[in-house]
Amino acid sequence: MEVKEEVHLKVEEKYQPPAQLVERVWIKDYESLYQESIKDREGFWAKVAEELHWFKKWDKVLEWNYPNAKWFVNAKTNITYNCLDRHVKNGRRNKVAYIFVDEDDREKKITYGELLELVNRIANGLKSLGVKKGDRVSIYMPNTIEAIACMLACARIGAIHSVVFAGFSEGALRLRIEDAKAKVVMTATYTKRRGKKIDLLATVQNAIDGLGFVEKVVVWDRDGDVLNGSGGLFVSLNELIKNSSPECEPAQMDAEDPLFILYTSGTTGKPKGVLHTTGGYMVGTYFTTKINFDLHEEDVYWCTADIGWITGHSYIVYGPLACGATSVITEGAPDYPNPGRWWSYVERYRVNVFYTAPTAVRMFMRFGEQWPAMYDLSSLRILGSVGEPINPEAWQWYYKHIGREKCVIVDTWWQTETGMHMITTIPSYPSKPGKAGKPYFGVEVAVVDNKGKELPPNTVGNLVIKTPWPSMLRTCWGEPERYEKYWNTIPGYYLSGDLATYDEEGYVMILGRADDVLNVAGHRIGTMEVESAIVDHPAVAESAVIGKPHDIKGESIKAFVILKKGVEPSDHLKEEIKQHVRHILGAIAVPDEIEFVEKLPKTRSGKIMRRVLKAQELGLPVGDVSTLED
Ligand code: WTA
Numbered sequence: 132m133e134v135k136e137e138v139h140l141k142v143e144e145k146y147q148p149p150a151q152l153v154e155r156v157w158i159k160d161y162e163s164l165y166q167e168s169i170k171d172r173e174g175f176w177a178k179v180a181e182e183l184h185w186f187k188k189w190d191k192v193l194e195w196n197y198p199n200a201k202w203f204v205n206a207k208t209n210i211t212y213n214c215l216d217r218h219v220k221n222g223r224r225n226k227v228a229y230i231f232v233d234e235d236d237r238e239k240k241i242t243y244g245e246l247l248e249l250v251n252r253i254a255n256g257l258k259s260l261g262v263k264k265g266d267r268v269s270i271y272m273p274n275t276i277e278a279i280a281c282m283l284a285c286a287r288i289g290a291i292h293s294v295v296f297a298g299f300s301e302g303a304l305r306l307r308i309e310d311a312k313a314k315v316v317m318t319a320t321y322t323k324r325r326g327k328k329i330d331l332l333a334t335v336q337n338a339i340d341g342l343g344f345v346e347k348v349v350v351w352d353r354d355g356d357v358l359n360g361s362g363g364l365f366v367s368l369n370e371l372i373k374n375s376s377p378e379c380e381p382a383q384m385d386a387e388d389p390l391f392i393l394y395t396s397g398t399t400g401k402p403k404g405v406l407h408t409t410g411g412y413m414v415g416t417y418f419t420t421k422i423n424f425d426l427h428e429e430d431v432y433w434c435t436a437d438i439g440w441i442t443g444h445s446y447i448v449y450g451p452l453a454c455g456a457t458s459v460i461t462e463g464a465p466d467y468p469n470p471g472r473w474w475s476y477v478e479r480y481r482v483n484v485f486y487t488a489p490t491a492v493r494m495f496m497r498f499g500e501q502w503p504a505m506y507d508l509s510s511l512r513i514l515g516s517v518g519e520p521i522n523p524e525a526w527q528w529y530y531k532h533i534g535r536e537k538c539v540i541v542d543t544w545w546q547t548e549t550g551m552h553m554i555t556t557i558p559s560y561p562s563k564p565g566k567a568g569k570p571y572f573g574v575e576v577a578v579v580d581n582k583g584k585e586l587p588p589n590t591v592g593n594l595v596i597k598t599p600w601p602s603m604l605r606t607c608w609g610e611p612e613r614y615e616k617y618w619n620t621i622p623g624y625y626l627s628g629d630l631a632t633y634d635e636e637g638y639v640m641i642l643g644r645a646d647d648v649l650n651v652a653g654h655r656i657g658t659m660e661v662e663s664a665i666v667d668h669p670a671v672a673e674s675a676v677i678g679k680p681h682d683i684k685g686e687s688i689k690a691f692v693i694l695k696k697g698v699e700p701s702d703h704l705k706e707e708i709k710q711h712v713r714h715i716l717g718a719i720a721v722p723d724e725i726e727f728v729e730k731l732p733k734t735r736s737g738k739i740m741r742r743v744l745k746a747q748e749l750g751l752p753v754g755d756v757s758t759l760e761d
Pocket of ligand 1: 158395409440442447516517518519520521542543544545549567627628629641643644653654655716
């Protein structure tokens with residue numbers, strides 16, 4: 132990790148939010164509330180928490196035993212009560228919770244009342260299979276209402292869900308099921324993408340082969356015929372729903388009881404199981420959704436992420452539901468059957484708040500502005516960005532061609548680990564293209580060098596968080612030492628792994644990862660994960676993976692590969708290796724480029740110096756190579 136260079140940024144334009152929008156935002160004065168929230172962090176979050184329902188209130192807002200935090204100590208609640216029952220009891224029974232559209236443009240709507248019943252039925256079904264509080268349930272399902280209901284059903288009874296992105300393939304899925312020791316796996320017969328059916332059930336069958344601890348696989352049979360008479364390990368979700376009661380008391384959860392595990396890439400070959408708990412996560416996602424997207428009762432909200440990632444957990448499922456919002460969700464590709472798909476939905480459903488990733492914006496830029504121009508996007512008020520730095524060019528395009536120069540853009544920086552937005556503008560103060568904004572309420576950040584010395588403005592350093600926040604990760608599943616590493620690498624600070632700088636006005640600009648984690652199309656991918664998938668191929672002796680700048684994906688993967696003695700390099704072999712990675716990890720981790728080499732730069736202790744490879748590849752100065760072996 133090198134933190135030396137200094138940047139002098141040009142002064143950019145500031146974009147003021149439209150006056151009529153500012154008039155009704157929830158929070159008008161960022162500065163004074165921010166100061167208040169820092170002076171009395173606990174009082175601030177307690178006031179937010181009061182907006183939600185607790186079976187029993189907390190004795191204490193925060194117990195901070197560095198680096199371990201407990202929020203809302205001894206409070207009891209259930210997140211599904213806040214996401215569902217609370218609304219049903221308060222006049223939102225018939226309000227639409229989700230509008231789902233698939234690639235064939237088939238629509239399905241579900242109200243809060245109906246969603247509560249569906250969740251209860253599945254929860255009762257899970258109970259009938261012996262699932263208890265604290266048991267892990269892996270969910271490998273497409274971005275659908277049914278998948279969301281399965282997540283909520285787990286939360287209803289206190290089971291810990293571990294959602295695995297349905298684009299991962301069997302190796303990645305198996306690892307996650309195995310690590311969590313899931314008692315039950317929930318899946319669907321298939322998903323559809325670009326008109327093709329992708330068999331999810333077959334992937335699950337292969338992934339759990341020989342995993343004796345998996346007691347049941349619950350399958351959402353999308354055509355209602357596959358599972359007839361299968362019995363045994365496989366149970367039909369359809370049958371479970373049909374045969375269960377629509378009433379299920381929410382489990383009384385302690386604020387610190389685990390809610391979910393979500394695996395994310397780190398700097399080793401094994402992804403880490405980020406663990407989030409109930410109370411603080413609920414408070415953080417509820418408040419950030421409401422404030423940063425300025426959600427009001429009649430709004431239609433659309434986050435284009437997938438439930439397989441943290442953005443889906445926090446800003447498709449828990450945040451919007453806690454707010455009682457109406458959300459759009461879709462299954463399939465954004466540009467299929469044509470690049471007008473998303474914009475046609477904005478027009479049809481009069482979407483007010485739209486939240487997507489820079490990689491999608493860049494993809495639509497390439498398709499051309501004629502696509503969004505065909506639709507009435509005048510309902511849009513707020514546009515969000517997440518997952519990677521948004522380059523000013525893409526920002527401007529988003530502003531102009533989607534927002535029609537009438538919307539606010541919030542560029543939200545956060546992580547799987549943080550659970551909620553940590554740095555962003557809120558809709559009442561100006562944004563600057565390419566800069567995420569200022570720290571969120573109750574959040575204190577700094578840019579520090581490797582020794583923890585705080586750096587002045589316009590200097591690049593490590594982005595750290597100085598104090599605990601409610602929706603912070605509590606541990607890494609089964610690996611507490613990996614959790615501690617966040618807090619003790621630079622003692623006293625939570626190390627985000629990102630490089631950043633801030634300007635005189637306190638706007639933070641994120642420059643990307645400082646570690647061996649790639650960000651490909653907004654997805655975190657560990658270089659080591661890809662390397663071990665490549666090395667798993669019988670022809671490969673060694674491999675090193677780097678990220679290269681890419682116009683649309685932000686980064687693309689390049690792999691350097693040393694073949695085993697006697698193996699002839701060929702294009703066919705490159706293809707085979709790519710296929711192998713696809714099989715083990717999934718399409719998102721497949722290298723764009725493979726180069727066969729004889730040697731890799733290594734330190735004397737044998738560690739691959741990816742930094743050197745990357746500098747060479749990009750024609751940049753190689754930097755300090757004093758530790759290079761040869
Ligand atoms: C990157 C996704 C710049 C960053 C929510 C972070 C961003 C990683 C932004 C976390 C943003 C996320 N600007 N970079 N607005 N949002 N990132 O865990 O490198 O999948 O560390 O969470 O994405 O990725 P994760």
